[in-house]
Amino acid sequence: MALNKIISFAKSFRDDKRGTVAVEAVVMLPVLFWAFMAMSVFFDMYRAMSTTEKAAFTISDILSRETAAVDLNYLDSVHDLYDEMSSLNTIGELRVSVIAYNPDTGKYFLDWSHMTGDVDLGLTDNDLLEMEEALPILVAGERLILVETFGVYTAPVNVGVGTVNMNTFVFTRPRFGPQLAWNDA
Structure with missing residues (x-):
């Protein structure tokens, strides 16, 4: 008898579509x-x-049109422009390098490379060897301005993304002069 009630209740519960x-x-x-x-x-x-x-393309274009020598103050100003244009919620870093190609050795070489921030981590010759395949083919005597930006995107809400590196790699040829010069003064 009790078993029949339990079975009846289970069937009615199973067939009930409310809720x-x-x-x-x-x-x-x-x-x-x-x-x-x-x-x-x-x-x-x-x-x-x-x-x-x-922002990286804009900075690269600005540098490619520069006819005077640039220095750390100039790079810091361009870095401030980058931070204003970029919508990253962290302050990124900026590295500018001038690269040339030696057809006799078949190797790229650095004219100069500087990075904004507390520590100037400009490109080295070893770094240049690692990125050689990403660089375009240059003719003898031609220079290339390489602008790299380094930033981190942090999601405002945790949906499983975490932090994502937002690094860019932009190169431009100088437009109005043979090369972009560096001023150490």
Whole structure:
């Protein structure tokens, strides 16, 4: 008798359709909320990468039009412009290098390289060897201005992205002079 009541209650509970929408909502709303937040974070990350690349191209273009020698004050000013143009929520770093190619040895070499920030970590010849395949082919005597930016994107909401490096690598040929000169004074 008690077993029949339990079986009857179990069958009626199984066949009862009331409340299924509420249960489905409780299951699906967190997933939909996470998906909405993830889309917002991915869009913001794409926007940050886009503004960072545009800022790097702008700085590269500014340097390519420069006819006077640049110094650390000039690089610091250009770095401030980069920080204003980029939508990263952290302050990035900027490295500018002038590279040439020696056709006799078949190797690229540095004219100069400097980086903004507390420690000047300019490119070295070993760094240049590692990035050789990313550089365009140059003719003898031609110079190339290489602008690299280093920044980190941190998502405003934790949706599993974490931090993403937003580094750029932009090269431009000098436009109005044979090369971009460095002034140590």
